[in-house]
Amino acid sequence: MTFFQILEKNGWYFFTTLLSGWPATLTVASGALVFALIFGLVIALMRISTWRLLRWPATAYLEFFRGTPALVQLFVIYFGFPDWGFQPSPLQAAIIGLGMNGAAYISEIYRAGIESIHRGQMEAALSLGMTPIKAMQHIILPQAIRTMLPPMTNFSIVLLKDTAIVFSIGVLEVMALARQLVTETLTSAPIYLMAGAMYLCVTIPMARLAARLERQRQAWQ
Amino acid sequence: MSKAGDGAAAGQPLLRIEDLQKKFGDLEVLCGVSLNVARGEKVSIIGPSGSGKTTLLRCINYLEKPSAGHIYIDGTLIGEKKSGDRFIHLTDRELARERQEIGFVFQRFNLFPHLTALGNVTVAPMRVLNLSREAAEARGRDMLQKVGLSHKADEYPERLSGGQQQRVAIARVLAMQPKLMLFDEATSALDPELIGEVLRVMRQLAEEGATMVIVTHEIQFASEVSDRVIFMDQGRIVEQGLSREVLFKPKEARTREFLKHIQDR
Numbered sequence A: 001m002t003f004f005q006i007l008e009k010n011g012w013y014f015f016t017t018l019l020s021g022w023p024a025t026l027t028v029a030s031g032a033l034v035f036a037l038i039f040g041l042v043i044a045l046m047r048i049s050t051w052r053l054l055r056w057p058a059t060a061y062l063e064f065f066r067g068t069p070a071l072v073q074l075f076v077i078y079f080g081f082p083d084w085g086f087q088p089s090p091l092q093a094a095i096i097g098l099g100m101n102g103a104a105y106i107s108e109i110y111r112a113g114i115e116s117i118h119r120g121q122m123e124a125a126l127s128l129g130m131t132p133i134k135a136m137q138h139i140i141l142p143q144a145i146r147t148m149l150p151p152m153t154n155f156s157i158v159l160l161k162d163t164a165i166v167f168s169i170g171v172l173e174v175m176a177l178a179r180q181l182v183t184e185t186l187t188s189a190p191i192y193l194m195a196g197a198m199y200l201c202v203t204i205p206m207a208r209l210a211a212r213l214e215r216q217r218q219a220w221q
Numbered sequence B: 001m002s003k004a005g006d007g008a009a010a011g012q013p014l015l016r017i018e019d020l021q022k023k024f025g026d027l028e029v030l031c032g033v034s035l036n037v038a039r040g041e042k043v044s045i046i047g048p049s050g051s052g053k054t055t056l057l058r059c060i061n062y063l064e065k066p067s068a069g070h071i072y073i074d075g076t077l078i079g080e081k082k083s084g085d086r087f088i089h090l091t092d093r094e095l096a097r098e099r100q101e102i103g104f105v106f107q108r109f110n111l112f113p114h115l116t117a118l119g120n121v122t123v124a125p126m127r128v129l130n131l132s133r134e135a136a137e138a139r140g141r142d143m144l145q146k147v148g149l150s151h152k153a154d155e156y157p158e159r160l161s162g163g164q165q166q167r168v169a170i171a172r173v174l175a176m177q178p179k180l181m182l183f184d185e186a187t188s189a190l191d192p193e194l195i196g197e198v199l200r201v202m203r204q205l206a207e208e209g210a211t212m213v214i215v216t217h218e219i220q221f222a223s224e225v226s227d228r229v230i231f232m233d234q235g236r237i238v239e240q241g242l243s244r245e246v247l248f249k250p251k252e253a254r255t256r257e258f259l260k261h262i263q264d265r
């Protein structure tokens, strides 16, 4: 059978099966994003702290999560955590794993954003009696967000694509279902291409959004 | 608000600086500066570039941590506290509380670009003093009126002239009702035609009895507004006294040289 005959015969079946993996893909992606946004801010604030006792562990964290494969991190959490008494479900492990990994990358986006704001802004806020935390909250971060939004959007795209590795710990997301279909029907190219096309349908609009945010940021400055 | 020391304040200076030293690495920027400023007094600081004027002001509200020496406002130590006979640093929260009482006007304004003029003036009263939005805005509008900018309340800083921005920055400081105001060359980033409007506002504050420490190159202004002038050079107070005397009959050769240099410009 040719490529197109296969698609004609099984295309709809492939499509609906793969589609049923999207809730899991989106849950992992958005869960990990929220995790990374919150935890990444903590890491970033620790990294720019004047206090070495905070800076040092944050740097170690960053080095570890950027320097080792995400798959290794995922396996440590899913297969290793039970040894320490916590058995995460595949979905939990996926969100924690990609979230912790993402936090390392996102913390650098936060840091660059914060450091792009002129020192005088923090000084003015402090001189008015704000604590450093309040100054961050009301003065620095609201300004830094403009700089951070385009790379954050780009990072979300990367994160969405990276969810494809969590099939390896048994999350039934798009990639896992694609592999099941392949074993079931003994065809591969049409299925994987269809899965790829589905990712593109989400990532292309996101990439355009990132580009638009970037243009706006430049226009404001 | 912490008013510790108020009881004993009647006879003592509002600001007392004791043997302040500041080093950046090996560079000695302040080499033992001592200074008292009485309540309601206006003190101008003049001196050549690099003499440590900005560093002195920044130490007063602890944007810079002194290498040695102590600063007191109303008898309360700034940036540190005594534990037994040792001095220990304040926490961020304690330091923030002390800074509420010290207004700082920056050479480059440092307005918050993401907030309107009114937003700039109300953010600290709301977030630091926990005033309600209504109360903060009422106070903020009063302060903008005081600096002649009621009509610009809703403009963002980038749409204001330098002189207007600096006046908003002064209003922002006034909204915190500080005991002491520090001005670091408030007019030297401004085009000449905009200097007057800022000096007018400062003069008005002086007349209302504010306690002010003013770093400035505006000799005329310093002579009219300040009770006392201090000439600094190389991290030391070289000469100080009544403004007329220091500015027009300086005793030290270095002061004379500096004043001549400034008038030649």
Ligand SMILES: Nc1ncnc2c1ncn2[C@@H]1O[C@H](COP(=O)(O)OP(=O)(O)OP(=O)(O)O)[C@@H](O)[C@H]1O
Pocket: B024, B027, B029, B047, B048, B049, B050, B051, B052, B053, B054, B055, B056
């Ligand atoms: N953060 C810093 N790190 C290192 N050196 C510094 C720092 N801040 C100031 N200095 C140095 O300290 C000296 C005094 O600087 P300061 O800004 O206090 O002088 P100034 O009297 O305000 O001069 P100007 O009239 O030019 O504003 C200068 O030699 C300056 O280079």
Ligand SMILES: [Mg+2]
Pocket: B053, B054, B055, B184, B185
């Ligand atoms: Mg200076």
